Amino acid sequence: MDKKKNRKIRPLIQALTALLSNSWLVGFFNGTIFKGATKSICLPGLNCYSCPGALGACPIGSLQATLTAAEYRFALYVSGLLVAFGAFCGRFICGFLCPFGWIQELIHKIPFPKKIKKLPAERILRLLKHLILIIFVILLPLFFLDATGIGKPWFCAYICPAGTLEAGIPLVLMNSGLRQIVGFLYTWKLLILAIILFLALMIWRPFCRYLCPLGAIYGYFNPIALWRFKVDENHCTQCGACQQACPMDLPVHQKPNPMDCMRCGKCKDICPTDAIQTIYPFKKSK
Amino acid sequence: MSEKSKNILACILIGIGLLAAVLGILRGEAVDVLKKATMICLECIGIG
Numbered sequence: 001m002d003k004k005k006n007r008k009i010r011p012l013i014q015a016l017t018a019l020l021s022n023s024w025l026v027g028f029f030n031g032t033i034f035k036g037a038t039k040s041i042c043l044p045g046l047n048c049y050s051c052p053g054a055l056g057a058c059p060i061g062s063l064q065a066t067l068t069a070a071e072y073r074f075a076l077y078v079s080g081l082l083v084a085f086g087a088f089c090g091r092f093i094c095g096f097l098c099p100f101g102w103i104q105e106l107i108h109k110i111p112f113p114k115k116i117k118k119l120p121a122e123r124i125l126r127l128l129k130h131l132i133l134i135i136f137v138i139l140l141p142l143f144f145l146d147a148t149g150i151g152k153p154w155f156c157a158y159i160c161p162a163g164t165l166e167a168g169i170p171l172v173l174m175n176s177g178l179r180q181i182v183g184f185l186y187t188w189k190l191l192i193l194a195i196i197l198f199l200a201l202m203i204w205r206p207f208c209r210y211l212c213p214l215g216a217i218y219g220y221f222n223p224i225a226l227w228r229f230k231v232d233e234n235h236c237t238q239c240g241a242c243q244q245a246c247p248m249d250l251p252v253h254q255k256p257n258p259m260d261c262m263r264c265g266k267c268k269d270i271c272p273t274d275a276i277q278t279i280y281p282f283k284k285s286k
Numbered sequence: 287m288s289e290k291s292k293n294i295l296a297c298i299l300i301g302i303g304l305l306a307a308v309l310g311i312l313r314g315e316a317v318d319v320l321k322k323a324t325m326i327c328l329e330c331i332g333i334g
Contacts, residue, residue: 040320049323050330057323061330065322066315077310077319087296098294157329168331178326181333189332220298224292279289281300 010096011105017045018099022166027052031174033167042078044085045098048156051166052174060137060214061156061163068141068151073121086221087282090228092206093229094215095263100162101208107200116202117249125210126260132159133213155186161193161207171210204247207236208262219233219259226281229263235275242267242276252276 020045026035033052044057059078066075085093094101108115117123136159141151156163172178173247185206199206209216222228231253242252245266250258252267257278287295308315328334 035324037320039323040316042319048327048330050327054323057319060332061327062319062322066310066318069315069318073333075310075315076313077315078307080303080308080310082303084300084307087299087303108291148323152334153327153329156327157332157334160330163327163330164332168326168333171326178331178333183333185334186332210313221296223288223296224299225297226293226300228292230289 014102023055023074040065044093048163048166064141064153090222090225092263104200104205112201129216133216161196164189164193223257232275235273245270
């Protein structure tokens with residue numbers, strides 16, 4: 001794929017994925033959600049299943065739901081799919097198939113006086129997503145149970161801004177029953193969403209880089225995924241142009257598959273010697 | 287780790303992942319996901 005094509009194709013795939021996975025438009029108008037059989041299928045990207053248009057299930061929401069079901073204790077279906085998705089293409093999913101990531105990228109395109117590449121204490125902040133995965137997605141839902149022995153989806157309840165944007169806002173706007181029961185938690189989640197969207201004006205995909213537990217999971221597979229990057233050392237001049245172009249400021253020329261890389265491909269586009277190559281599954285790299 | 291070893295490891299993980307997913311479906315987890323995903327999740331929208 002040539003560089004110009006790559007630049008155009010990624011936003012197109014992102015837009016198509018967001019639209020196709022949320023295409024039950026009736027729900028947005030009458031404040032209800034889709035109830036068809038496709039909701040049993042976990043989508044690879046973070047897409048709230050309470051979004052009125054959602055046709056599939058959110059993997060993080062489903063993971064918490066099946067983890068907390070008293071009869072299983074280990075969520076084979078969702079964790080198996082996450083391992084398979086991750087080993088197939090790692091964080092390509094973040095870069096190409098995540099609707100909330102796409103929304104943040106669109107917001108980042110809005111002109112703003114101060115665009116920055118990273119926040120102070122960037123390295124520590126990037127560890128947050130791993131802590132959120134362990135504490136809010138796994139431990140708290142597993143061990144803090146209610147009187148009936150069922151855990152709560154802690155990440156969805158207290159953190160997830162995708163749920164607030166895709167589900168909370170449209171449902172509360174269109175559904176008068178829900179509007180009457182909103183309280184402090186709703187305000188709290190709106191505040192998190194507002195902070196994330198404001199940060200997205202300045203930094204590229206702040207939720208994905210600091211907080212997303214799904215990105216953390218896929219990141220573990222980045223170094224070995226079938227779909228990954230490779231640097232041709234014979235062509236690489238170590239000029240560092242890739243790192244400068246990388247919105248995450250990753251030294252791609254030294255380490256092409258770090259956990260934080262979301263495969264936007266900007267490093268490939270900028271490389272003057274075409275040293276960065278994509279290894280496609282079941283296909284020899286060009 | 288060589289590129290070939292990475293590919294083999296990825297294929298093994300995909301196999302294990304798909305097998306786990308199928309076992310999960312067989313013991314009814316996909317039905318549970320369906321039940322959960324077809325109700326408005328009050329936690330997700332910031333109410334529950």
